[in-house]
């Protein structure tokens with residue numbers, strides 16, 4: 606799938622991995638709607654984008670993925686401004702084991718919520734052009750991160766949802782591919798500002814740090830390049846792409 610002129614929506618686009626995904630999609634010719642609840646960071650990124658790419662390639666929309674109303678409005682504005690939606694990157698996420706219901710609401714329910722509303726614009730069954738959806742899960746969507754059981758559960762949920770939606774799309778004819786991105790630890794605020802977020806599992810911070818030291822830390826641009834692969838390679842549907850500092854590979858699941 607060539608990206609020239611394609612229209613992408615990225616959630617959690619203002620910082621970290623979402624910002625890098627946005628920059629990579631822009632560099633490859635797409636127009637991007639940046640959805641985030643951090644208005645200060647989102648507007649500042651827009652200023653940079655406008656200087657680099659000129660006006661009209663990107664649009665910042667203040668949107669909390671917990672709000673159905675804000676998501677609907679943001680998708681409608683994107684479709685009106687750019688002329689549809691071809692690519693969705695469900696990337697917004699948090700890690701907080703204390704406010705764990707919020708973690709579920711953003712990381713898992715948020716992905717489902719944005720996906721269903723975006724499909725109204727993207728699915729060939731409802732007048733869309735088809736396209737591709739990439740969900741940022743995590744390697745914790747494949748194996749357990751002991752210090753973060755609820756975060757782990759949400760990411761396993763995202764991988765399962767992605768694979769089931771890929772099958773539903775193929776069988777029903779949405780014309781939309783679905784893939785999950787599963788990075789190991791990435792150098793962003795989510796990783797560096799963890800303090801009291803582990804709650805009752807804070808005693809496991811040290812063993813997690815040992816895991817981080819052993820696995821190493823990815824930079825956001827490597828992760829964004831993997832998103833580009835999942836977006837552009839039209840053979841990929843229902844895949845979970847594992848991304849490590851030393852390389853990447855597609856997860857093999859048992860066939861049931």
Ligand SMILES: NC(=O)C1=CN([C@@H]2O[C@H](COP(=O)(O)OP(=O)(O)OC[C@H]3O[C@@H](n4cnc5c(N)ncnc54)[C@H](O)[C@@H]3O)[C@@H](O)[C@H]2O)C=CC1
Nearest residue numbers: 617620621622642643669670697698743790791793794795
């Ligand atoms: N940093 C890491 O080590 C890893 C992160 N991930 C996943 O990558 C995704 C992005 O994380 P990072 O870039 O590391 O985090 P980050 O904290 O650097 O950036 C997250 C962005 O999402 C936005 N956001 C948070 N809640 C939101 C909401 N309710 N609605 C809209 N926007 C919201 C934030 O404002 C921020 O701009 C998350 O889903 C995370 O779980 C996956 C594997 C590893």
Ligand SMILES: CCCCC/C=C\C=C\C(=O)C/C=C\C/C=C\CCCC(=O)O
Nearest residue numbers: 743744745748749750789790810813814
């Ligand atoms: C197969 C085992 C699971 C491996 C999971 C690998 C990486 C996942 C990373 C994330 O998705 C989230 C990023 C941060 C980790 C969370 C806690 C770190 C706490 C460390 C500390 O406080 O020192």
